Amino acid sequence: MRNVDLGLITKTVKDLALDANCEIGKSFLDVLREAIKKEKSEIGKNVLEQIVENDEIASASREPMCQDTGMVVVFLEIGYDVHLNGDIYDAVNEGVRQAYIEGLLRKSVTKHPITRGNSNDNTPAVIHTKLVPGDQIKITLAPKGGGSENMSLVKMLIPSDGVPGIKKLVLHTIFYAGGKPCPPLVVGIGIGGNLEKSAMIAKEALMRDIHDINPDPVLEKLERELLDEINELGVGPMGFGGSTTALAVKIAAYPCHIASLPVAINIQCHASRHKTSII
């Protein structure tokens, strides 16, 4: 059994939130730079250049790349052999509070979805926990913007819809979202499970590295095909028209009921912000 101090969790969450909001990371910037070369539209090219310049300014001057610094999503993978000296959810929210107040990030969370009112410290975060072997805690944090989240959805397809049904749903969703979710996008797709499981795995898929390759050959093929087809829709950077609508498609799957084919589409804007730390 390893004792982990909650103060360390708070500090780690705070650092991850500050870092994620200001640093898009070299790996993702390289993908954006590559996209400039390939983009067919002049306006589209110009938009991509502005996005790259923006992300470079944000990184150099340590300021948020986007004013929508998001509602914070935190994935906690907690080892069975970890012992905590209190409430880990409070510790995570304290880290978010400190980052958003001290780091001058925007407070974008309401106290209540109907009566609204700002919580003024960007809490609560949306926190997901998973128990895993070992005595470590892996924290992945993603400030998720409202524009792209608003264009996301879950649809309960049926088995006869199959791959054509999945593709049709994805292409319609991306086309009609247009510039609203801030393309070029990363498209996270969860297939299978049930209502909530499909949404969960779609979100998890967005946490993957932009360059990784899906180990499941069925999903890997679908990712490649969908990426090509999405980029044939013409939506383009920020919806101004062009050949770069998505930079990557990331799909996760889970077994499902014999009657069902749930599909969740979680859209990520070009400010694809997620950082991981292991305690």
Added chain:
Amino acid sequence: MIRLHTPVKDSDIKKLKAGDIVYFNGTIFTGRDAAHQRLVNTLDKGEKLPIDFHGQVIYYTGPTPAKPGRPIGSCGPTSSYRMDAYSTPLMKEGLKVMIGKGDRGAEFIHDMIQEKGVYLQAVGGAGALLSRKVKKSEVVLYPDLGAEAIYKLEVEDFPAIVTYDMHGGNLIVDEVKKYQTKQLED
């Protein structure tokens, strides 16, 4: 290169065509969901608006707090369609220019043409870059809304691209068509 000074004149707007890049100079106001709702509630109650929007610009943004020594934090545009329900009554009060991101509903476009207004887009997610075009900012209305308050911004060459003009021009429809090689199935 088109440079406009605010408040804008009707003759300025008439000249704008979808695809034009416009650089705004002078005062513009920010506003997003919550502030729009309050403005329209004021009108619904039969009261006068606390700001004179004649010939004015509303930029849909909710900035991050400014770092010490800077006029404003990150301030990119937010999605405009969420303001569709509130835009017509404000245009009837003289609002002429709206800047945001993304496409908007058919009803909005219809009303915008009728009121001889214009809709432009700034580059979404370029909040740090766009903040360099803002020279001064102050909250002028609804300070309790935080980032959603109405700010008065002094801007210099703030760039935006005409998306819907008053003559029916629609940049999104025209441009997407050029690059769309896959049609959607019904």
